[in-house]
Structures are given as C-alpha cells and as structure tokens.
Amino acid sequence: MNCSVMAPINVDNVNGTKVESPAKKALPEVETDTNGNEHKRYSYEMLVETANFLLSKTPVRPKIGVICGSGLGSYWNEGSLAETITEAQCIPYEEIPNFPVSTVEGHYGKLVFGRLGDIPVVAMQGRFHYFEGYPLWKCCLPVRVMKLLGVQTLIATNAAGGLNPNYKIGDLMIVKDHINMMGFAGNNPLHGPNDERFGPRFPPMNKAYRFEYRKIAKEVAKELNIENIVKEGVYTCLGGPNFETVAELNMLKMVGVDAVGMSTVHEVITARHCDMNVFGLSLITNECVTSYDQDAEANHEEVLDVGRMRQEILRKYVTTLVDRFSKVMKAHNP
C-alpha cells in the first residue's frame, strides 16, 4: 500500500481551545507499579510525536477508533473484526514510539488502520490491562493517541461475565453506564497532574456512553434481527487477573452491576476527558458464579471460545454501527 507522508499535526490543544502548557516538571517522571516495574510518564509532546509517527506511516485519517476486546479477536485473526478491515495497514505496538506492548500471552499487539465498510478507522487489536502491571494512565495512552490522530468516536468492546440473571452466554450488552470500582479506591487514569490540553481537571461522567449511539445500536440490533441477544446494562471493571469470588459478585449485583470485566472503564474515562464520544459493547462470555452450590468456574478459554462463536455477529454489528455512527458524526459536523 502507498504510504503518503502527510503534514504532521501541530496542535495546541486537542479540543481546539488555547491553554497554557503545564510546567513539564510538574509531572512525576517515573511511576513504580506494585511489581516494582518503572513506568515513564508521558507528556503531551511525546504523544504528539507518537501520533505524528503514525500519521507518517499511513494515509488513513480515522474518525472512529475501535478497541477490540477478548471477544473481538484480540487473541486471533481469522474472521476477526481486525481482519475485516480493508486496505489494512498493521503497525505492531513495539514499532510505535512511546507505546506500551501487550504482555498477555496470545494477545495481539497492533494498530490496524484501514476501512470498515467505507469508513476510515483505526483498531487496537490487543489492549493494555491493569493486571499486566501497567498503571491505568499507561493502559489508556492509546486513547489519547487516537484523539491526536483525529478520532472523535471510540467504540470500546470487551468480554465480560454476565451478572444479570437475564443474560445468557453469547448475549451482547450495550454499555449504558459503568461503575468505576477501581476509582473508588483512588485508582483512576486521570490521577496525577492534569494537562488541560487533553481536558479539564474535573470532567463530568454522567453522559459517558452517548445516548444517541445507544439508541442507534438498539435500532441496528432490530434491523439485523439480533435484538433477542442484545441487552443494555451497567459494566464494571475490577483489577483482575483473578476472576471474582462469589461474595464479590453478589456485592456487585446488589449495587446494580450487570456485567463484570477487567478493562474499558478507564479507557472510557480517558476518552470522555478529551471529549471523545463513546460507545461501549460487552460480549457476555460466561455466567458469573453467584452461588456456592454452583460447580462452574470462570476460565479464560471459555471467554475466547464464546468470542469465536459470536465473531460473525459481532463483526456485522460493529461494522454496521461504524457506518451509522459516521453518518451521525457527519450530520453534527458537516
């Protein structure tokens, strides 16, 4: 494929308003995680460098970004959403300046630029999880890079355990809202000095998952004749990597959680902070074990099996949503 080198981005602020650059020295340079690994904090300028690198590698100018979770082919390629992307250009994470690398065994680690249907997109095939040892702000670095690339809408997908008794394995849950459990304990991707060039110190989160997109997703479910498997509910992220205890799951149920996972919430907070529109989608890959009488145990193999089982529907659903969301985006920003 022909890679034209486009003019590098030069932005004062991703949201278009001029703000003062915070003193660089206000940012702690290095953070040590619970395993003793050191993580160098990134600056706005470093992410601009990352975005300019990517823009120099591809002519694709995506307005929509997709994070492919465990159910959407972050562990396999054949038949996955990423494979559906046409005119694809794959850039491995290890080749991208300042990018973390996926450490989960079998997890892909690449950015895929190309088209879903007619729409230019960038997809993360493989995301970063807190349980890998990364601080949350580092897990979410790609979201900010997407913003700098020009992405306005983030579609964050995940595999999750179904806690709502009406959910069945293989159902899709449109994320209506989330509960930031890790945030309750003070662990938040926005923790630390705020760089106003990305967004405000105290961002609102009551409209985290765009109402218009959720409405469209329900309409599309009807059109595709999958409304019987499409639900809407509340997601929460725990730190992992262990699956939850019975008592933990019962507590989460009591506070209104419908599906449990180990990702997405921090990515969505980061995306909303820099004013991206968000759609969240969970694939219910297993039934949460909420009784001591049940013999079943959650396991990662089941998560992947259900992902493979549902990939065709997911691919069709997400591809159609990308098309519809882009029409809405054009209508708002002709």
Ligand SMILES: O=P(O)(O)O[C@H]1O[C@H](CO)[C@@H](O)[C@H]1O
């Ligand atoms: O959230 P995604 O990346 O889809 O993956 C989910 O599936 C894995 C557990 O099987 C965990 O990583 C959990 O977060």
